[in-house]
Amino acid sequence: MQRVSIPARNNWQKAVEKLGFGFHTSSVPYWDESVYYSFSMAEIECIEKATAELWDLCLGAVQHVIDNNLYHQFHIPTTFIPLIEKSWNDDDPAIYGRFDLCYKNGELKLLEFNADTPTSLYEAGIVQWFWLQDFDKSKDQFNSIHEKLIAYWQYLIKYLHKDTLHFTCLRDTLEDLTNIEYLRDCAMQAGLETKLIYIDDIGWDESQKKFVDLENNPISNIFKLYPWEWLVKDAFGKNILEDVNDTFWIEPAWKMILSNKAILPVLWKLYPECPYLLPAYFEKDKLDSYVEKPILSREGANIKVVENEINLLETSGDYGDEGFIYQQLFKLPSFNNNYPVIGSWIIGQQPSGIGIRESANLITDNLSRFIPHLISE
Amino acid sequence: MKKSKQIELILLTALLSSYQTQQRDWEGSTNKTYIRSDSTAPYSRTHYYGGYYVFRPYGTYNNNRYNRVGYYSSAIHENSNIGTSAAKSGIVRGGFGESGFSVSS
Numbered sequence: 001m002q003r004v005s006i007p008a009r010n011n012w013q014k015a016v017e018k019l020g021f022g023f024h025t026s027s028v029p030y031w032d033e034s035v036y037y038s039f040s041m042a043e044i045e046c047i048e049k050a051t052a053e054l055w056d057l058c059l060g061a062v063q064h065v066i067d068n069n070l071y072h073q074f075h076i077p078t079t080f081i082p083l084i085e086k087s088w089n090d091d092d093p094a095i096y097g098r099f100d101l102c103y104k105n106g107e108l109k110l111l112e113f114n115a116d117t118p119t120s121l122y123e124a125g126i127v128q129w130f131w132l133q134d135f136d137k138s139k140d141q142f143n144s145i146h147e148k149l150i151a152y153w154q155y156l157i158k159y160l161h162k163d164t165l166h167f168t169c170l171r172d173t174l175e176d177l178t179n180i181e182y183l184r185d186c187a188m189q190a191g192l193e194t195k196l197i198y199i200d201d202i203g204w205d206e207s208q209k210k211f212v213d214l215e216n217n218p219i220s221n222i223f224k225l226y227p228w229e230w231l232v233k234d235a236f237g238k239n240i241l242e243d244v245n246d247t248f249w250i251e252p253a254w255k256m257i258l259s260n261k262a263i264l265p266v267l268w269k270l271y272p273e274c275p276y277l278l279p280a281y282f283e284k285d286k287l288d289s290y291v292e293k294p295i296l297s298r299e300g301a302n303i304k305v306v307e308n309e310i311n312l313l314e315t316s317g318d319y320g321d322e323g324f325i326y327q328q329l330f331k332l333p334s335f336n337n338n339y340p341v342i343g344s345w346i347i348g349q350q351p352s353g354i355g356i357r358e359s360a361n362l363i364t365d366n367l368s369r370f371i372p373h374l375i376s377e
Numbered sequence: 378m379k380k381s382k383q384i385e386l387i388l389l390t391a392l393l394s395s396y397q398t399q400q401r402d403w404e405g406s407t408n409k410t411y412i413r414s415d416s417t418a419p420y421s422r423t424h425y426y427g428g429y430y431v432f433r434p435y436g437t438y439n440n441n442r443y444n445r446v447g448y449y450s451s452a453i454h455e456n457s458n459i460g461t462s463a464a465k466s467g468i469v470r471g472g473f474g475e476s477g478f479s480v481s482s
Contacts, residue, residue, distance in 0.1 A: 020389030044379060117480040122389070129384055141380040173479040178389070185388040200474035207467040216468060225480055226473065236472030298482040353379075366481065375379065 001103055002038045002376075003335035009033065009134055021127050023175045031123065032369040033131055037340060037356050038376040044142045044354075047101065050108050050276045051344045051351035054099055057274060058113060061266050062088065062257050073282065074262040075295065075322040077232055079241060083253045092252035093159055094349075095152060095183075095223075096121070100364075101276075101342040104333040109278050110267075111327075111341065112293070116251050116259035117227045119175060120343060120370060121145065122182045124355030128372035140375040143353035145345055146186065152348030153190035160248055163220035164193045166213060170226065171198040180225045187223075199226050204236055210245040211236075221248045228256040229296050261295045261325050280327040289329040294319040300365035305329065315363055332362055339364070340371065 009015055012033055016024050024031035039047075065071070066088060071081055098118035100111045125145030132141050165187060169180040184194050195213060202219065203212040211219040224231070228251075231237050240247075257263060264280035271277060279287065292304040301317025307329055332339035340358045344351065359368040 020386070114482050117482060119481050125381075126384060126386070126389070129381060132380070140378050143380045146381045146384050168473075170474055170477065170479060173481075175481055176479055181388050182386075185386055188387055189385070198474070200471050202473050203468040203470045204472055205468045212468055227477075227480060230476035231473065234473045234475050239472070298480070 001040075001043055001333075003035060003338065003340075004038055005035050006135075007034070009131075015130075015134070016127055019126060019130055020178060020181075021122065023178065028367055028369075030369055031127065032358075032371055033135075035338075035371055036135075037371055037373040039142070039373060040377055041140075041375055043103070044375055046108060047103070047142070047342065047344055047354060048351045050101070050110075051099055051346055053274070054110055054113070054276055055097075055346050055349060055351075057267060057271050057277075058115075058258055058263070061263055061270055062254055064270055065257050065263075065266060070266065073266070074257060074260045076256055076260075079238070080232055080253065080256070083241060084256055085254075087249075087252040088254040092248070092254065093156055094251050094255055095156070095347065096149075096251075097255075097258070097346050098355075099344045099346065101344055102330055102332055103342055104330070108276055109330045110264075110276050111278075111330075112261055113258055113263065114343075116255045117225055118343075118345075119179050119225075120355050120357065121345070122178050123370045124343065124345060124353055125149070126182065127370075128355065131372045132374055135372075136374070141353075141373060142375065145347060145353040148347040148350060148352040149183065149186040150190050153187045153192060155348065156250075157190070157192065160192075161220035161246075164195050164217075165221040165223060166219050167194060167196050167223045168199045168202060168226065169224070171200065176225055180223070183223060183225075199224070202236070204239050208244070209239075209242050211239070211243060211247055218245050219247055220245060221250070223250045227259065228253065229260070261293050261297075264293075264325055264327055278328045278330055280325055282323075282325055284324075284326050287326055287328055290326045291329055292324050292326055294324055295322050300359075300363045300368075303363050305362055313362055315365060332364075341368075 013024060016031060021031070065074070066085055071078065076084070094115075096118065097113060097115040098120070099113050102109045102111055125143065129141065129143055129146070132139060167180050167184045167187075169176040181196070184196060187194050197213050201214055203214075203216065205212050205216070211222075213219055231240065262282070265282050267274075268277055268280045281287070284292070288309050289307045292306065294302045297303075297317065297319035300315055302319040303315045304311060305313040332341065337360065338358050339360070339362055340356050341364045343355045343357060345353050345355070354373065356371045356373055357364055357368045358371050359365060
């Protein structure tokens with residue numbers, strides 16, 4: 001794995017905006033094509049193999065949590081347990097997830113799994129692919145995200161109610177809108193009838209006990225870019241349990257288990273021999289060097305990095321009410337004080353590609369940059 | 378090869394243009410906003426946070442807390458029935474989306 005500096009494309013902003021990528025720069029650059037990461041095919045195959053194996057282990061861990069009634073470790077409301085178990089027993093399919101991995105000195109380690117609402121899908125599937133077409137189309141990239149998304153939406157048709165598939169996200173965030181419109185784009189290319197509705201426009205028909213869209217049509221199938229842990233706390237959360245329409249939710253309710261960092265100590269307890277896992281515990285006193293992470297949090301908020309019992313780094317935020325886990329410290333590699341995390345995508349249960357996010361310190365936060373990659377041989 | 382052979386997009390290339398246009402339209406719009414003449418949904422003040430809204434929300438204040446009641450928009454379908462009046466169909470909105478502002482992760 002190497003970090004290579006290059007000149008950015010002339011007027012690159014226009015080039016990415018033509019793709020619909022409007023959030024390439026905020027107060028700081030986000031999309032950064034002045035550099036790329038280069039991987040050998042052997043390294044890519046290692047990432048691919050690890051991703052497939054980690055997915056299998058995660059499914060085993062979900063079964064273990066259900067069989068042993070470990071929901072309290074995840075702070076999952078008890079009222080939602082039947083929904084989780086029904087979605088699992090019915091084999092409700094999952095579209096995607098993103099494993100965040102650290103690759104250093106030939107070792108690959110799982111940092112966490114974004115299993116419910118992973119973002120940067122558009123950057124990984126589309127923007128970096130088109131960058132490579134301009135930079136050197138003869139080169140390869142670990143990126144079949146687009147093809148796999150369309151194929152899996154086609155596969156999912158038989159699971160859906162024979163009705164429109166709604167797509168929902170928060171309003172006023174171009175990043176969320178772009179991610180969900182990309183998924184909807186792929187669903188349309190797969191032949192599905194789709195409709196976009198902002199999440200606060202979703203209606204509840206109290207007399208008929210069903211969710212409705214803006215035309216008051218029932219919502220039978222819905223893809224949400226909004227996490228389960230927020231849905232269950234919202235005013236309409238309880239209505240999900242009363243819904244007579246049996247709305248088909250994607251991602252399914254069982255993803256509540258995997259999208260929670262409590263899964264990390266569960267994985268470690270089940271599979272301590274797995275070379276891709278780091279020791280992780282619910283208790284603070286098992287490790288001298290560790291990263292303290294809220295079981296529910298995003299973008300590197302409320303993280304504490306401790307080495308030999310000394311605080312190295314800490315971030316602020318609003319998370320942590322549900323508790324923390326402690327994962328052995330495995331520092332990100334430094335490329336001239338740039339610290340990359342490999343986001344490895346699993347689409348339709350298959351490893352499908354990677355996206356690299358890089359930050360200026362050991363914690364990948366909301367100021368991190370997206371860096372394209374290629375395969376060098 | 379481990380990369381997609383070809384990529385085509387239907388929606389996204391128009392997305393940014395549409396998002397930016399709608400933001401500009403909102404800022405200087407001469408479009409008529411439409412409120413159902415029989416609306417019984419009360420509102421005291423509208424809220425505009427400077428960002429783009431598909432629909433302009435309206436709501437009420439209780440104890441300095443804003444409660445969104447519904448929406449009005451020149452684009453809303455005439456048959457849409459938004460609001461909290463018991464005389465209407467019993468559909469309420471705004472019960473999701475309270476817990477965050479972006480899912481970026």
